[in-house]
Amino acid sequence: MSDASNYPENAPRPDSARPDPPRYTPAEIEPRWQEKWAANPALYRAEPAGTAKPKYYVLEMLPYPSGQLHMGHVRNYSIGDALARYMWMQGYNVLHPMGWDAFGLPAENAALKNNTPPREWTLKNIVAMKRQMQRLGLAYDWANEVTTCLPDYYRWNQWFFLRMYERGLVYRKQSKVNWCNLCATVLANEQVVDGCCWRHEDTLVEQRNLEQWFYRITAYADELLEGLDKLEGWPEKVRTMQRNWIGRSEGTEVDFTLAGDASEKIRVFTTRVDTIFGATSVQLAPEHALVAKLSANNPALKAEVEGLLEQQKQAREAGDIGAIEKHGVPTGAFAVNPYSGEQVPIWVANYILADYGTGAIMSVPGHDERDFEFATKYGLEIRRVIAQADPAAEEPALPFCNEDGVLVNSGEFDGLSCTAAEKKLQEIAAAGSFGEAKVTFRLKDWGVSRQRYWGTPIPMINCPVDGLVPVPDEQLPVLLPEQIAITQQGGSPLSRVPEFLNTTCPRCGGAATRETDTMDTFVDSSWYFYRYTDAKNDKAPFDPAVAQYWFPIDQYIGGVEHAILHLIYSRFFTKMMRDLGLITNAEPATRLFTQGMVIKDGAKMSKSKGNVVSPDDMVTRYGADSTRMYALFAAPPDRDLDWQEDGVAGISRFLARVWRLVTRFAQVARTAEPGGTVGPVAEGLLRKLHQTIAKMTQDFGGRWHFNTSIAAIMELVNELTAAEASLGSGEVPASVVRELLTSLTLLLAPFAPFLSAELWAELGETSEILRAPWPVSNPELARENEIEIPVQVNGKLRSVVKVHAEADRATIEAAALADGKVQEWLGGKAPLKTIIVPGKLVNLVVK
RNA sequence: GCCCGGAUGGCGAAAUCGGCAGACGCAGCGGACUUAAAAUCCGCAGGCCGCAAGGCCGUGGGGGUUCAAGUCCCCCUCCGGGCACCA
Incomplete structure (x- = not known):
């Protein structure tokens, strides 16, 4: 895993005459911790229900395994990972899983192009992307990994299909459908964007008449609409889009x-x-x-x-x-x-x-x-x-x-x-x-038939005697045949596989044929987050008791492009599953966060524009911590983010400063005895520390403006660096040095997991920093004694006076009137009006 | 056409409740260290005028409210996203 030679900017220089001072080397630090964490998967594992800790389910939208993470993923996962780590440190029992939306057309296209079977291609991509995720240090509980193209998952798609069929929520009808020639398959209404296919933006969708399977989502139209009013933790934008889509x-x-x-x-x-x-x-x-x-x-x-x-x-x-x-x-x-x-x-x-x-x-x-x-x-x-x-x-x-x-x-x-x-x-x-x-309603039933190979087989049998017969539960899963020739011919590929097509009727035992369409892959992603709670279950999609404990999801994070596709289907599935008695929650997620896009040079990253930045490349050059932290620092998470590589370098420099600061004084901190006299310098540093803790705790609880959280850590580090002489001289007691450095390391932990783990150990801590308690701000220490109050004359800033933080109006007014510059601007006249906002400002109005 | 966002230095941005606009960072400039460079450290840095002290102007544009407006109200422009003969 160690590939230090790939980090040129940080590589030691062999030609150096003098020995270099120690440097921050993510190339050395990060692989070491990766190995350590990989050897201890229990670290990120959620505890079973029954623990005294409160539960917290944080979920990021699962990726399609294309083989390469892109920057949008890095941003999405950096947000979720920071939150998960913060909640762990706050003492929550955190479920933070990951999986793969692994069915879909690209695997078939790749099969055509490279002559690799879709399954093999997909699983290989998963391995590659999982490695990228581990390299980024993302704290996932891989014990409950879900891969939707494997039979142990898709059999439950089939199981749900049958349950819905029994309840009249699945039906078949001849209908006019959207057809994409490039996909050679039908599309749902939600998958048609501006008359074109959602995957092929330049390909017009045709209307064709076909016999199709439908999910009766309209049975829940009213509830899907009314539920939006209660989803206060969802962006108004998403709720509006869904309201429009339902169109009551x-x-x-x-x-x-x-x-x-x-x-x-x-x-x-x-x-x-x-x-x-x-x-x-x-x-x-x-x-x-x-x-x-x-x-x-x-x-x-x-x-x-x-x-x-x-x-x-x-x-x-x-x-x-x-x-x-x-x-x-x-x-x-x-x-x-x-x-x-x-x-x-x-x-x-x-x-x-x-x-x-x-x-x-x-x-x-x-x-x-x-x-x-x-x-x-x-x-x-x-x-x-x-x-x-x-x-x-x-x-x-x-x-x-x-x-x-x-x-x-x-x-x-x-x-x-x-x-x-x-x-x-x-x-x-x-x-x-x-x-x-x-x-x-404008909302139509969800057409789920796809004339493709790489998807969940629809578990129905067509018998010349009995007509349409559902596959009995005990015959599930209906396995997708693996060795098939992928061709460019139209129609359902499965219809050309006799071993699959020909079967016997479960009712009369006579010769019959299977349904050869497969399911829309949005079926897979409509309920995967339930499977995460119990992914190894082979008797049921999941244990209802376990799901009951974890649901609803406390925080779901993903791109706004799924506002009406995935997010409306997921809500529908949740309501359907509730009516099956599997769960009790009516909505999948209490809170939804939609992060902005990652753009470069003002445009969405795309191969055709040639402005794609590869996460691997960034990690190789600057390290995972810098890459992740830049993704959080460059813009508030809900806004679009313009990727500037110089900015990543800046974060990398900042982390190097932190590394130097902490390692330089780690020895002082490690051997610190309690007590010591806290002088003005130590007091000032402690004040800044406790203000920073307060700000970050507030940011995590509310707005998630991690860009300002990180800026606050930078300010703290700037003050600590400026006071370095006092840290070493004993002017700041060793016990305070210890508090400053350990707290700084803890504050950094949600954003830079590798560096903070390294520094944590450097400070002599043997516990896992992930489970160390988040620091608590002491308001006494955070309070300012003396503050500067701006003084305006006629609304224009003319001076600044220093007063005690709790000074009353009279004191502030006296200080303002005593100020030389203020007197000059007043020109001997008495103010007509005096506005005093204690702790904020003074405004003196003269004619 | 309708509904949401957004517009702040050279750039990414900050200002959370109407109270010092530009925190933090990037790029830039000057200096220290070095034979030199890199790295690091120190300093400058919205615009205009000024040797300086300082002054004036400044948050897309125009009006308004207020002692005070990036922030509130009215009108307009531009950019991004969503919806759109849905009867």
Whole structure:
């Protein structure tokens, strides 16, 4: 493991004539501790439930094992590791696990390219990345490592699938799906970004019709939405994104009937049923069932509808449906308004979506922006049916979309408020069986089928006699065959593996075939953090009692890019698992932290831009401690971080100063006798120390602005270095030197684990610093005696006076007025107004 | 279009409750040590004027509140992110 020759900047110079003074050599220190820690994995192991310590579950999002950590990972894990180490030092029973999101397409692509089986490629990458993590000194409990591509994990994906199937939370249907040609598979709605594949930003997603498996996430739509209000430990941004994604909308469904055929109903969804007397047309999505009927004997109409559909499809694929130019065609048919009996024309329009609401709307141009635009374009009637509640007010121009008006031109409903009218119209519709109040969601069920090889096989069997038959639990796991030829052919690769495909029906024993699609890999990451609590369990996904102890996660840390994908699926799984009786918590994590991106030269690091900084390279040159600490120092963790290598060098210099300081006086500290006279220098240093402890403790508990925590340690070290002469001379008693140096080392421990472990031993400590108690700030020692108070004249800083920290107003005022510079600026005049903020400032106002 | 962030020295940033703007670090400049360099240490360092003492200006722009505004209020610009015919 030791590779000192790779650290050129710190390597001893063989050509030196004089012996060099000892130096800080991470190249020597870090591998030594790595080996020590690797030999003692129990160090990072959580204690079982039942310990007297309070529990703390800190979790970082697990990586995809690409083979290389990137700086985003380093930042994410440095934050989590600092927190975990701090909580250990605060006496908590900490669970800090790590694992691998190991299924997924890159393994198949690599297999094609290098002729390496996906499993082999993936496991090799895991070994490499785990080594990188250990090199960084990340304190993970590897005893509960989770690797999602191994059967002992994915069998539980299958087990959950079967439990959900039993409860009607899994179903299969033919549906229009998002298809990425490069992935050669289906994508979930959440995986389509701007009309393109989330993995291939330049590849447009196509719409295809396929038979797919779905998870009924919509069964939890309301709970997923309501739960967000209680997730106060989650960033508001993430909660807003999820709210938008769920897209709950309260409204009314109403049946119009086809003029001339009252049995043909056209159900529309509207959030403004109060405006229904202003409906001057009904608009259908091009794929609406009635459109096919109306155009069956009308080739011209059919062709025009085809055109509209094509426009819609293109706009959707371009991800720019908002910019589509509205087009429509009249069908020639009419619909009957159930409230007024009025007949309005039925149109087909390209801006009506078949998969939202009922795929049909009533068009109210007077009170809806879009309908207004459309009606204006095609000369349809625009009618006012809502007026200002205040009769004296001037009537606003149409379209008037406020909901605080009253109904007009609406027959017997005239004069009702919008809200009252909505309620009444809903009641009438329900009583007449032609409509009802209805809640619609934007959230769709989660399509989990993937036509890929490297994923969890879906545990279903298709029997010519019995139809779809679930694989019985005792036959789990349905193993993924390992020796298969990866080709570029489309379709599910498993369908070309006869040993896998052909099986017997569990019900009738006859010949049958297996489902050959695999599961979306987001299934794997939806519940992995439960498995961490009991990763070796081969009877159940985990022991509910153990999960009960650890859950919910106290702090989850990861990138904001997972705000709606992983984080909504995880919440869904948690609710589903709760309903299975496995857990009692309704949400996976109490607190969520989303760290900013790591950028370089103002741009996201990417191979194509050639601005990628390799963590290994940084560690080789500056050491893991410097790399980690820079990741925390360069910016607050929630903001984007611009990686500047000079900054890493700066941290490295700082750590070298700490190393020199502590090693220089370690002997004094080690042999210190208690007591000694604390003079002004020692008092000053102790004050700074205890102020620093207070600040850091506050930072860990609250804002997590580790950049300022580290700056505070630097200030402390600056003061200690400036007082070096006093540390050695005995002016500062050895007992105080000891307190200063041990506390400094402890404060550094969450950020620079290698150096602090080294210095801890250097100071004669034999315990593990990870379990040493976090220092406690003594307010008596931290208090300032004398402070400087700025004095302003007319709001401008003119002088500074020194007063006792607790000086009262009168004392401060007297000191300010006695100051020579202040007197000059007052010019002999008495202040008209005197503002004194004790401990803060004085402002004297003169004319 | 709507909803969130953000804009502070040459650069990354700090100012946590309206109270000394620029802590801490990077880069830079000057000095010490050295034959020389590296490393290290000491010092300077927002802009403008000034030999200096000192003064004036300064937190994206414009207005306002206040004894006092980076911080609060109103309007605007730019950058980043999310959502967007969702009826």
